[in-house]
Amino acid sequence: MKQLCYIVFTLFLLTTSNAVSQTVYTTKTGEKYHKSYCKYLKYSKKEIKIDKAISLGYKACKVCKPTSKNTKVNDSISQTISSKPKHEKTTSTKRSSSVQCSGQTKSGRRCKRKTKNISGKCYQH
Template identity: 45%
Template sequence: MQNSVKYCLLLFLLISCAQIQTEAQTVYITKTGRKYHKETCRYLNHSKYPLTLSKAKERGYEACKVCKPATKTTGAKVDSDSTKIIVSPTPPKVVKAVRCSAKTRSTGSRCKRMTKNANGKCWQHQ
């Protein structure tokens, strides 16, 4: 009888330790960033998507230099439920700034401001 109780306690402790290691491997990404973060990082104010550390590294994400999340994976197996929440399958595209395509009203020359808007015009010429 006492042996079965001991085995149950041992089994419970092993499962608990495996869950703690799995939770420690969860990192968070943002909708548009290229870094992974701890849950408490200040850069997660606007968007936060959970991801396993190994998946984040596979997808090309790097560790945040502000919150300094874990960079090495432990040997624990990751629960399959934690991978179902992932929203962003690939790192976001990089949008390059271009020169505004509008002409100024005063001189008729091309605007010198840079923009990342899809229409190619700066904030003043939209």
């Protein structure tokens, strides 16, 4: 009887470990994994399991904070986020004043272009 309980418990753990394997998303060139509604998945989105993403060396996004506990998102939540009205104010990706680009040219010098991009880099970098 004790062995039967052990076998059932082991099977339960095996089936739940597959269910816990959550789906996260990566970008083509990125080094981080994200939740389905993260703003960094705007242009590219590749579906992957969280345990595989970690084993491949991907790190968790600091914006959407995906973990194995909170990556499972209800469809209703993701739909309400993605169906936000266009007239609502979104966070700005531009600075109020221009700064010098922090990128480097092929010769190794600092780029001389100005940018208002929040990343501090011009359109070429």
